[in-house]
Amino acid sequence: MTRVVIVGAGPAGLAAADAALRAGAGVSLLDAAEQPGGQYHRMLPAAFRAELPDKIQHGRRAFDRRRRRVLDHPRCTWLPETSVWSLELRDGEPPLVHALRGVADGADRESVTLVPDALVLATGAHDRVLPFPGWTLPGVFTAGAAQALAKGERLAVGENVVVSGTGPFLLPVAASLSQVDARVLAVFEANQPRTVLRGWTRDAGELVPHLKKAGELAGYAAGQLRQRVPYRMGRAVVEARGDGRVEEVVVARLRADWSIIPGTGRTLAADAVCVGHGFTAQLELPVAAGCDLAGDAVLVDAGQRTSRPGVFAAGEITGIAGAPSAVDSGTVAGWLAAGGDPARITGALRRRDRGRAFGRRLARAHPIGGGWTGWLRPDTVICRCEAVDHACLNRALAAPVTAGARSVKLATRAGLGPCQGRICGPAVAELSAAAGAEVARPHHRPIAQPIRLGELANLRTEENP
Amino acid sequence: MSPRLVPGGTDRVRRRDRPIRLTVDGEPVSGVDGQTIAGVLLAAGRTAWRTDPAGEPRGVFCGIGACFDCVVTVGAERDVRACRRRARDGDEVRTQARAEDR
Numbered sequence: 001m002t003r004v005v006i007v008g009a010g011p012a013g014l015a016a017a018d019a020a021l022r023a024g025a026g027v028s029l030l031d032a033a034e035q036p037g038g039q040y041h042r043m044l045p046a047a048f049r050a051e052l053p054d055k056i057q058h059g060r061r062a063f064d065r066r067r068r069r070v071l072d073h074p075r076c077t078w079l080p081e082t083s084v085w086s087l088e089l090r091d092g093e094p095p096l097v098h099a100l101r102g103v104a105d106g107a108d109r110e111s112v113t114l115v116p117d118a119l120v121l122a123t124g125a126h127d128r129v130l131p132f133p134g135w136t137l138p139g140v141f142t143a144g145a146a147q148a149l150a151k152g153e154r155l156a157v158g159e160n161v162v163v164s165g166t167g168p169f170l171l172p173v174a175a176s177l178s179q180v181d182a183r184v185l186a187v188f189e190a191n192q193p194r195t196v197l198r199g200w201t202r203d204a205g206e207l208v209p210h211l212k213k214a215g216e217l218a219g220y221a222a223g224q225l226r227q228r229v230p231y232r233m234g235r236a237v238v239e240a241r242g243d244g245r246v247e248e249v250v251v252a253r254l255r256a257d258w259s260i261i262p263g264t265g266r267t268l269a270a271d272a273v274c275v276g277h278g279f280t281a282q283l284e285l286p287v288a289a290g291c292d293l294a295g296d297a298v299l300v301d302a303g304q305r306t307s308r309p310g311v312f313a314a315g316e317i318t319g320i321a322g323a324p325s326a327v328d329s330g331t332v333a334g335w336l337a338a339g340g341d342p343a344r345i346t347g348a349l350r351r352r353d354r355g356r357a358f359g360r361r362l363a364r365a366h367p368i369g370g371g372w373t374g375w376l377r378p379d380t381v382i383c384r385c386e387a388v389d390h391a392c393l394n395r396a397l398a399a400p401v402t403a404g405a406r407s408v409k410l411a412t413r414a415g416l417g418p419c420q421g422r423i424c425g426p427a428v429a430e431l432s433a434a435a436g437a438e439v440a441r442p443h444h445r446p447i448a449q450p451i452r453l454g455e456l457a458n459l460r461t462e463e464n465p
Numbered sequence: 466m467s468p469r470l471v472p473g474g475t476d477r478v479r480r481r482d483r484p485i486r487l488t489v490d491g492e493p494v495s496g497v498d499g500q501t502i503a504g505v506l507l508a509a510g511r512t513a514w515r516t517d518p519a520g521e522p523r524g525v526f527c528g529i530g531a532c533f534d535c536v537v538t539v540g541a542e543r544d545v546r547a548c549r550r551r552a553r554d555g556d557e558v559r560t561q562a563r564a565e566d567r
Contacts, residue, residue, distance in 0.1 A: 045500075048498075052478050055477045056477070104530070104545065104550045106545075136523065140526065142526060142527045144529055145526065145548070148528045180471050245512050419531060422532065
């Protein structure tokens with residue numbers, strides 16, 4: 001029996017598991033969280049003993065059916081609270097998967113090693129947030145954090161909240177905040193209506209299959225209108241201010257390139273601001289597996305195969321396109337990883353192609369304008385972990401001795417902190433490129449997740465639990 | 466003007482909360498079984514519990530374990546991401562200052 005190991009149990013990973021089981025494989029499904037669903041189908045903790053959890057879940061029924069089908073399947077081994085920290089390369093075969101099982105960042109987690117015949121990587125993405133003055137103040141959250149705390153813990157990050165950034169994801173974030181009784185003062189979309197409209201409608205013939213997604217977005221938009229949350233385009237939060245925490249934000253009008261139109265800044269009192277400028281794919285494991293990248297995504301062929309033998313990729317790491325698209329790419333990856341006949345999944349293949357087209361449209365409609373660098377001041381922190389500011393980074397980029405990507409890192413410590421450049425990496429890369437300096441290759445982290453030295457010293461290998 | 470947990474009694478998902486008690490730097494803090502440590506701290510009105518290398522306050526930023534801004538010490542375990550660790554009754558949480566590490 002083919003053993004398919006799937007890393008990540010979000011929409012893509014769960015669909016991959018479902019398809020691989022249907023194709024007759026044995027499946028090991030791993031996720032760092034306690035429950036499947038990923039960020040999109042974030043579930044309430046069982047300990048909340050909610051009688052009506054469906055009240056707050058979007059598209060929950062199909063997900064629930066799939067979750068039960070996968071987790072209850074006799075050929076499926078579900079490994080919750082399992083963090084993959086390393087992939088060990090093998091010739092001509094997918095790598096060994098080294099993971100730790102136990103509570104998050106615990107000190108005595110159990111080590112497991114899985115030996116896959118095929119490996120499906122579905123590690124998803126996290127919010128990308130551009131730096132701006134005051135973004136390190138407590139009360140500034142990523143849009144995803146606000147969403148996770150609202151959906152996963154019934155917690156409102158503030159009472160008077162501003163949502164800012166770009167992309168359709170800002171709307172469900174605002175809706176989630178409303179559901180935990182936060183007052184959403186406004187949603188600011190940095191792109192101009194013209195940019196968004198042109199991005200979505202180019203090659204309009206392609207748009208028809210996206211009606212379901214469009215309907216979903218319209219549903220959110222209608223919900224917004226009912227709740228009277230203003231949606232303002234061509235504007236952004238460009239500064240957060242307060243004494244030790246957010247007390248007010250500065251909102252400015254932007255040109256199409258996101259540079260600030262002078263004199264348009266106005267302040268708005270708020271105790272929380274939730275920001276998301278698109279997403280960063282979590283590429284540590286694909287890079288560790290030696291997979292080729294295409295820009296900010298894993299390069300995959302029509303069968304979701306990466307450049308490495310036996311390694312497949314699905315979901316947001318193959319291109320940011322949202323949960324429905326992730327499901328289709330997961331189905332394709334799981335089915336083919338299990339050795340299924342492609343002729344029997346023509347529907348999923350077709351939907352996956354539409355999903356990819358949707359992702360291209362999304363990127364065109366909600367680009368990041370290069371003018372954001374004008375929001376920065378010399379003392380604006382760029383690397384949150386090491387508190388490296390813009391002036392410090394600029395000094396290193398300007399000096400010929402330190403302008404190399406590695407030297408910039410070592411001279412400033414930007415990217416050397418606990419998050420290993422996950423948050424500041426894209427911003428540092430863009431600022432380096434703008435200064436004409438060398439840009440670091442991101443995501444190369446031999447240790448993908450933190451592991452304690454004691455755990456490393458005591459590794460006991462248990463294969464394929 | 467703080468983060469706030471939807472009260473269990475009025476929550477539309479009908480939670481049946483079980484209270485838990487933690488200490489944070491020795492002070493008692495109450496929470497609800499199932500919350501993360503970050504959730505407990507936020508709901509208790511704390512928006513910051515760590516200082517960065519420049520001495521500035523930090524709390525939760527990414528909320529999903531990517532940024533490491535929210536790390537705390539739980540019992541004998543340092544550098545635990547508060548947004549990813551479920552709080553357990555009796556947890557002794559201590560806040561951290563990055564400057565101390567140097």
